[in-house]
Amino acid sequence: MTITMYGITTCDTIRKARVWLEGHAVPYRFHDYRAEGIEAGRLDDWARKVGWEKLLNKGSTTFRELPEKDKQDLDEKKAKALMLAKPTMIKRPVLELGDQILVGFKPDVYEAAVGGK
Numbered sequence: 001m002t003i004t005m006y007g008i009t010t011c012d013t014i015r016k017a018r019v020w021l022e023g024h025a026v027p028y029r030f031h032d033y034r035a036e037g038i039e040a041g042r043l044d045d046w047a048r049k050v051g052w053e054k055l056l057n058k059g060s061t062t063f064r065e066l067p068e069k070d071k072q073d074l075d076e077k078k079a080k081a082l083m084l085a086k087p088t089m090i091k092r093p094v095l096e097l098g099d100q101i102l103v104g105f106k107p108d109v110y111e112a113a114v115g116g117k
Contacts, residue, residue: 003028003114006038007092017093017105026114028095033087043080046094049101052076056083057091 005021005028007014021028046055056079057063063071063082070082083089095102097113 001098004031004096005029006031006033006090006094006096008032008034008088011092013105014093017095017110020105020107020110021114024110024115033090038084038087038090040080040084043083043090046101046103047076047080049099050103052079054103055079055090055094057089060089060091062086062088 003026005017009032018030091103093105100113102109102113
């Protein structure tokens, strides 16, 4: 199974998740939103699997700095457009494990999903 982690290199949570994966000898590929962006189809797939509400990081600096009009009346279409325009608004990390998607980092959830060592 190919594992891909999506996020940004400067994120503390990404760093923790990477340390966990590497410490458990779990191979993965890293996809940096800032450098590589995110495709609309992939974001649509994630939203179908976990819901757009779970993907949109309303606590991110990028989201908080949006004009109020952009934060109001959020629905799936508007949220996806925001995340495509500024992928740093996507909660991190997103871990793709085949058809399964994990959002955020919790060691016990990673252990159950990928094990390691």
